[in-house]
Amino acid sequence: MTQTTIRAATDADWPAIHAIIGPILRAGETYAIRTDLDEAGLWAYWLMPSHEVFVAEGDGRVLGTYYLMANQAGNGAHVANCGYMTAPEARGRGIARSMCLHSLERARERGFRAMQFNHVVSTNIGAVALWQKLGFDIVGTLPEAFHHPAHGYVDAYVMFQTL
Known part of the structure; x- marks a missing residue:
């Protein structure tokens, strides 16, 4: 395991964030988002005003990033949502x-009562297993809700944890 420091992202972190999220989103295997976003589109997605963005540092560089936001507006704003990405060379460390543990603590600090992941791709078995280890339950299955570039239409899970 790498010694990791997690902090709020700054504008200076964008090149490192972009280097992580760009290839992951272009691969189209884990996020239900367009795969052809240019750098401005990636920036607008990851750093949108509703996202509180963090970076995970280790070995003197950014190894991961995540955002925290309200899952819904209005009467659903008490439930948090996050998106996480780890640099390929840092996976398994x-x-x-x-990042998930940090996000759960930050969500509690912000007064969220729960955290929900809306669309966890079933073929992302490492993420599914990790989220379950960290207390998330699969509360719904969306049949064939994700079109995976290699596996075709696969299920997506709604995962939930009360804080």
């Missing part, structure tokens, strides 16, 4: 685990 506890970065995603550290």
Whole structure:
């Protein structure tokens, strides 16, 4: 496991964030978002005003990033939502685990009562297993809701944890 520090992202972190999220989103295997976004589109997505964005640092560089936001507006704003991405070369080193634990604590600090992941792709077995280890339950299955570039139409899960 890498010694990880998690902090709020700054504008200076954008090149490192872009280097992580760009290839992951272009691969189209884990996020239900257009795969052809240019750098401005990626920036607008990851750093949108509703996102509180963090970076995970280790080995003197950014190894992961996540955002925290309200899952819904109005009467659903008490439930948090997050998106996490780890640099490919840092996978398996506890970065995603550290980011998720940090996000759960930050969500509690902000007064959220629960956290929900709306669309966890079933073929992302590492993420599904990690989220379950960290207390998330699969509360719904969306049959064939994700069109995976290699596996075709696969299920997506709604995962939930009360805070």
